[in-house]
Amino acid sequence: MRYSVLLALLLSVSSLFASERDATTVEQTNAELKKVRAEAAQIREELAQAKAQKEEAFASIKAEEELLKKNSSMHISVVGQGVAPMNTASPAQAYALAKRAAIADAYRAIAEKVKGVRIDGQDTIKNMMIQKSTIRTYVQAMVKNANIVETTFKEGLCEVEMEIMISHSDFAQ
Amino acid sequence: MRSRDGNNDFSLRLCSIIIFGSLALNASEYLISYKYIIEDIMLYNETLLISEAMTKCHGKPQEEFIFSKSDNKDLKKVISENATEFIDYIHRLGLHIEHKGRTTNLQNSSTTTLVLKTTCFKVDFNDNFVKIAPLK
16 A cells, blocks of 8 residues: 555656656747747848849849930940050140040940940960960941040040930931 | 112112122032041041032031131131131031950950041131031
8 A cells, every 4th residue: 555655656746747848848849939930030031131132233233224215315424545655746745645545435435335345256275275365346336416524634644534415316317 | 660669679689699699609618527546545647638529519507617716718727727626526526436456365455446427518718707517
């Protein structure tokens, strides 16, 4: 009888411990679940942020690739560089010649922006080694009504800032 | 017999014909072409050719340019006196651009040519100024 009571007591104590252990495991799993949920929420937030950033980047690219729509105009600004030849008679002549070269460079830049550039590349490879690498570029356009905004001449280099307003009607002619 | 008013009308017409005729005699047509070449961002060659037109040009005068304070009757002299302004005016009229770039083994060289194709200009020589306008 005494042993049976002791056994019953032992059983009840062990069951008590077991229930406590179950409770702690449930708490642990609950905490883990919470943690996982928080992580998932964070990942979702990050994904949303990345998506928003992507959309922003896409919108900026779209803005950069601005199209000339009907009844609208586009402003293009470029900087051309020019250098005077070595054998000039005076600094004034050097300035005039460098400016002429800078204007031509600015015209070329406008033509590149408006009409684009044809590019042709050629690589020669012999015995698994590159022998010659050539890139050819070609631009052809007609530019009118371009305005010089600013001219600077410093240490033999002349820089001309040039702008042009292009309207849809110029191309519709 | 003509009335006084009729005679007055006739003389007015005669005067206007003489005035406009004399103005037309002073107006002449010139062929002008301009070209300059830039090699490796340095001016390599510049050519401005001016010649009096031997046949009549067709078209209407467009954007005009006035050489003020010039009573010279020789267009070449007038242009040489005001070369900078005239070159700027030619730029405004529009130039054809041809650019060729070549990069060989990472060394770049380029040639840019700007051209005003031979264009007929109407030139009016006056007492104090010279007016020039392309015919299109």
